[in-house]
Amino acid sequence: MLQVNVLRQKTEWVKERLAVKNFKQPELVDAIVAMDDERKKLQAEFDALQAKVNASSKNIGKLMSTGNREEAEQLKADVATWKLQLEPGKKQAAETEKKLEETITLLPNLPSEKVPKGLSPEDNEVVKQTEVPMLPETALPHWELTKKYKLIDFDLGNKITGSGFPVYTGKGAKLQRSLIQYFLDYNTDAGYKEIIPPFMVNEASAFGTGQLPDKEGQMYFVNEDGFYLIPTSEVPVTNMYRDTIVKQEELPVKMTAYSPCFRREAGSYGKDVRGLNRLHQFEKVEIVQIVDAEKSYDALEEMVSHVERLLQLLKLPYRILRLCGGDMSFTSALTYDFEVYSAAQKRWLEVSSVSNFESYQSNRLKCRYKDESGKMQLVHTLNGSSLALPRILACLLENNQTENSIVIPEVLRRYFGEDAIG
RNA sequence: GGAGAGUUGUCCGAGUGGUUGAAGGAGCACGCCUGGAAAGUGUGUAUACCUCUAAAGGGUAUCGAGGGUUCGAAUCCCUCACUCUCCGCCA
Structure with missing residues (x-):
């Protein structure tokens, strides 16, 4: 606000x-x-x-x-x-x-001076792009690969719950767990404190980070208790600091959390929702920072490099976008999106969104600190995915496929325990 | 889910209708004391909004949240949230 x-x-x-x-x-x-x-x-x-x-x-x-x-x-x-x-x-x-x-x-956050003008995703500015790999024509999209290697069962998810709720089985489940573990270790090594937050929040929390009233219909709501299922762990984690006065020397606060994320995704359809591309329940590891007002853009750059390094370590082709005014979220002042290239689908998939909210969230959260001169200041809040699991998994399966196996990236092997699937 | 007891400032804790934003203590900050430290001692120690503004000052609100009673509420009543104890249920 x-x-x-x-x-x-x-x-x-x-x-x-x-x-x-x-x-x-x-x-x-x-x-x-x-x-x-x-x-x-x-x-x-x-x-x-x-x-x-x-x-x-x-x-x-x-x-x-x-x-x-x-x-x-x-x-x-x-x-x-x-x-x-x-x-x-x-x-x-x-x-x-x-x-x-x-x-x-009703007013969205003000975009920073760096934000390009524009109306739609086409107007986003490509800040950086790695080389895009070519796969042979016989390469399979991830929804075929998950079937071939029995990694994910979409039909079973349909039966148990409905579309958008996949069931990870066997090595698919283990690969997913390996990724989560790797992401968390990578984040905590960089100084982020690990958090396991509640997966449902009350109305005040949903308002605090700006999901309400803007995204009312996008969240699952438990009517009996008045709770919202979290669309991202940004919500509970950032709200840890709601109604607090932080000591300046405690800043920056850096936190990371793994959580499932629940999104109703009303209105999505077609190839966008195929396979793992868009789900109602997915897993994500998030990073959150709470910082001095003057330091938030340094923190943003730091987070961007942090996420970029992670993609490099996974050896995935990626690009970084600076979102234009029309594609940015309601609450953000500056957002960088990370997309990985899904070689078999020949399309870019968003796997992370790193944003500086400046004081937009903290003004709602009432999270403040006293600066050197003793004056109360609103903190700045930032967050980013590091990373969203399903599309990373999709991309990893597609890009790392061979004739009869999936090669596991080097950095995951100590978690996964094998070099390849198949 | 049922019954009961609670929720006061950074913390502990007093306070059951009248100069109580709130006793007392601890902590913290600054000063005195000291060769230095401890002890001792003095002062200070919330937030929001309004007004004023160079600063100070003044006003309003806030004792879990929201409503009510009253000229007046931390204190009485109602609703809700949370904590603890016992019973029930249960991973």
């Missing part, structure tokens, strides 16, 4: 930035500032009257204790009339504040 003071002080600049994100209602910025003016005015009025009431109430107490009953009763009557005046002001102030909150929540 953006800060009202920023809207107030840099109104035109805010509108320019929103335009980069293709935000269509710049007039809301002015409306919000006006609501804030109104809010201040109402509060000042209310506070003044309330102060009078409070002071008189104290006086009544004194009068009562000195036995001055009559005067106390008189004052009581006065206060009662002031209180009647107080009611409408209180109500109006609350309504204005609520409206303000609702409206400012």
Whole structure:
């Protein structure tokens, strides 16, 4: 959530930035500032009257204790009339504040200066791209390979739950586990603290990281308890720091978590959902950082290199995209996407998204620290996948296939225990 | 799921209707004391919003969350969340 003071002080600049994100209602910025003016005015009025009431109430107490009953009763009557005046002001102030909150929540985060203009994925900027491998025409897509080597059973998942819930079997399950373990070790070696978070969150948490109200229909919801199944461990992990004041010397906080992720993916169809390309339940290892406001872009670069190195170690072909305003998430200020090349499908698959949210999440989370001058500052939050499992697995199977085997990447062998499948 | 007891500031802990944003202690910060340290001692030690602003100051709110009663609530009532104990159930 953006800060009202920023809207107030840099109104035109805010509108320019929103335009980069293709935000269509710049007039809301002015409306919000006006609501804030109104809010201040109402509060000042209310506070003044309330102060009078409070002071008189104290006086009544004194009068009562000195036995001055009559005067106390008189004052009581006065206060009662002031209180009647107080009611409408209180109500109006609350309504204005609520409206303000609702409206400012509609504004997405402001994109950083580095964000390219654009409307769709075609406008993303390719920052880096490795060589793309060519496979023989007989190469199989991963959904054939998983069948051939009995690694994943999609039909079984359909039976047990429904589409998008695959069953990993035998070596497929073990390969998946090996990847998770490898990712976690790689992250913790780099100083990220390992977390196993809850896989369901309450409404406050879903709001804190910005899933609500923006992604309401994309999350599974447990009605009886009011819980959301997490769409990513970013949500519970970042919310560990909701309503906290962090000591500056404790920053940066670096955390990594493995979790399943649940997404309803309403509206997806076709080749996008084939095999492992898009699922309702998938596994992911996430990295999260909570940092000083001035250091967040250094942290972002660090995370990007961190994820890039991981892809290099797995020897997968990849490219890094700087997302354009139109393709960025609602909450992000700058996002780098990582895609791996699925050689048998001849397409790029997103496996990581590394973002700096600046203070957009922390303003909702109320996560702050005191800077050197003793001033309260909102922290900056960042996160990234390191990495999303299914597409890594898909790509790994496709790119590493031979006539009658799948070659296991060097770095995974000590986890997997074998050099190849098949 | 049932019954009961709780939830107070960084922590411990007092407080059952009236100058209580909140006793006391610990911790922390700064000062005094000291050759130095410990002990001792003094002062300070929340957040948000508003107002004012060079600063200070002032106002409002906050004692798990939200509502209510009252001139006045940390204190009384209601709802919810969480913690603990016992019973039930259970991986």
